[in-house]
Amino acid sequence: MNGYNTENHFYDGAKEFYDLLKFAVENGKVDVQQIQEEYAMIKKQELLNKHPYNIYLGKDGKWYTYLPDKEKKRVKVKRTTKQAIEEAVIDYWQKETHNPTLDDVFQAWNDRRLLLKQISDATHLRSVRIFNRYYGDIRDVHIKDVTPNYLEDFLERQIPKYNLTAKDFANLKSVTKGFFKKAKKDGLVTFNVEQVYMDMDVSDNAFRRVVKEDCDEVYNEDETKIIMEYLHKNLDIHNMGILLMFVTGLRVGELSALTPKDLQIEKITENKVETVYGKVLVSKTETKYLKDGKAVFEVVNKAKTEAGMRTVIVPPDYIWLLKRLLRQNPFGEYVFMYNGKRMKEEAFRKRLQRVCKNLGIKYKSPHKIRKTYGTILMDNEVGARFITNQMGHTDISCTTEHYYRNRKTDDRKAMILNGILEFQDKQAQ
Structure with a gap:
């Protein structure tokens, strides 16, 4: 073809036309x-x-x-x-x-919630991940082509496809409900997504059951004792943070967001007897989201939940810990700072992993410390209202169903059973 490139020739022609049009507009010719x-x-x-x-x-x-x-x-x-x-x-x-795709409708709904500050950046990102995972293959389907039967069939097929748990499916339904309600409000669909859920025939047996052993969910009595003794003997800023979680049940995101003003020491005098106790004011947490493809960690001035805004009472025997933390960094922006920067959640996770490895204890996440704390309160029967206040739960059922575990070791369980009269074999003796 004598070196003639039709693609380049077309590009050059288009560019020349664009330049001429731009000249005409700028000079009032058009x-x-x-x-x-x-x-x-x-x-x-x-x-x-x-x-x-x-x-x-x-x-x-x-x-x-x-x-x-x-x-x-x-x-x-x-x-x-x-x-x-x-x-x-x-x-x-x-x-x-006007018939946008499912992706268009979802993005408009999710971005609008963020713009109106109805959700955090982290919640926005979590919804994107849920949508991308399940709707990835049909994201280009136009919203008006979706019928109630189509949506019902789609949702039901995701359960075996991804071997979903009931919680996984609830997250999928939540996102679906959100952007389909927006679609109905905008006149893009006529059906009610809630009715689709009501018409679905999904039994509990369809979901993958996750059996979590107590030993994987909480630190047992011996592990807690060993870890806390180690933390006492090695009191650097990381270990003091972990110790504070053990005695307050704070979420790790709440821990990393604490400011010096959030740690308070109170004195009360009754009958000439002075009592000192400590408080931790929880009103902030760390959040994580993606921006320009990079992870961003920042503190938001709100708790994870509405009930999460709370005052946590610190055991009197650990007033010293609050005092030491306040002395450690009295003028810092945050309580937990290292090399002049706020310590992120990940810093405490990594330190806890190292502590467990050094002690030969199976690592369980900082959230398991929180479950351990909740279980200790339940075992000591301190009262439902007190427990929910300390944990930041709206209802005691949340603590009992999702946090309460058996912390006793197997040998301790055996000793308890051995002390029960009905289980004692007199003939063997």
């Missing part, structure tokens, strides 16, 4: 507003030409036409002027033509 108006008129005329029914003047002087209807096939509409009836037709077909 009236952009007039072009936009004429373009809009052309698009409206295309919609009117698409309209399958006649527009006519009735004997009563009103203008009439029909509009398609899914239930009645068509409905008659009337307006006082021809322009008004044409605008009604154009409006109808503009809405019908």
Whole structure:
């Protein structure tokens, strides 16, 4: 082809045309507003030409036409002027033509919640991940092509496809409910997503059950004792943070967000007896989200949940820990700082891993410390209201169902059973 490149020739021609158009606009040779108006008129005329029914003047002087209807096939509409009836037709077909994809609807819903500060950046990111995981293969399906049966079938098929737990499925349903409610509000779908859920035939047996052993969910009595003794003997800023979690049940994100003002020491005098106790004010937490492809960690001025905004009482025997933490960094922005920077959640996770490895104890995450704390309170029967206040739970059922575990070791369990009269074998003796 004598070295002639049609692709480059096309590109050069297009660029030259763009430059000429830009020159004409900048020098007033082209009236952009007039072009936009004429373009809009052309698009409206295309919609009117698409309209399958006649527009006519009735004997009563009103203008009439029909509009398609899914239930009645068509409905008659009337307006006082021809322009008004044409605008009604154009409006109808503009809405019908507007048929965004599932991805478009989800993104608009999720981004709007973030813009209105209804959710955090972390929640926004979590919703994106849920949508991408399950809707990835059908994200380009247009919203108006989705029927209740299609959505119901899609949701049910995700359970065996990903071997979902009931919690996984609840997260999927939550995101689905959110952006389909927005779609209905915007007139993109006519069905109620809640009704789709009610019509689904999914039994509990369909979900993958996760059996979690007590030994994996909490630190048992011996492990707790060994770890706390180690932390006492090695009191650097990392270990003091872990120790504070053991005696307060703080979430690790709450721990890393503490400021010196959040640690308070109170004195009360009754009958000339002075009592000193400590408090931790929880009103902030660390959050994580992606920005420009990079992980961002920051402190937000709100707790994980509404009940998470709380005052945690510190055992009197650990007032010394609060005092030492306040002396450690009295003028710092945060309580837990290292090399002039706030310590992130990950710093405590890594230190806890190292402590467990050094002690030969199976590592369990900082959240398991929180479960250990909740279990200790339950075992000591300190009262439901006190427990929920300390834990930041709205209801004691949350603590009993998700946090309470047996912390006794196997040999301790055997000793307890051995002390029960009915289980003692007199004949063997």
